Amino acid sequence: MDLCFITGGAISKNGISTATPEVASLGRSAIEISRKTICLAPHEKLGIDAFAKLSPITPIDLLITDEEATIEAIEEIESRGVKVIIAKVGETD
Incomplete structure (x- = not known):
């Protein structure tokens, strides 16, 4: 595959x-x-871990999260070489 979109129950410095x-x-x-x-x-x-480890954080090229993510969690992931983009969540009418 060229491109893989993935998520998990938890994402931390541990993966x-x-x-x-x-x-x-x-x-x-x-x-x-x-x-x-x-x-x-x-x-x-x-910033949390779940039961079954899927992957270390390092194979991830890009993490997209929302604007409520803490600076600490973002910096921890970025320190592992993962680029982080914060997506602004729009309001609905």
Whole structure:
């Protein structure tokens, strides 16, 4: 695959993790065969760890999160060489 979009139950300096080993295995396989990996993660998922480790944070090329993410969580991920983009969440009518 050229491009892989992935998420997990938790994203921290320890990597991406999820609730089940089966989902973690599928995610690992997708990351391994992709040329570029983008992780989508709302602020609630940052700075925590879940049961099954999916991947270290370093294979992730880009993390997209929302503007409520803490500076500490963002800096921790960026210190591992991952580019972070903060997407502004629009208001709905």
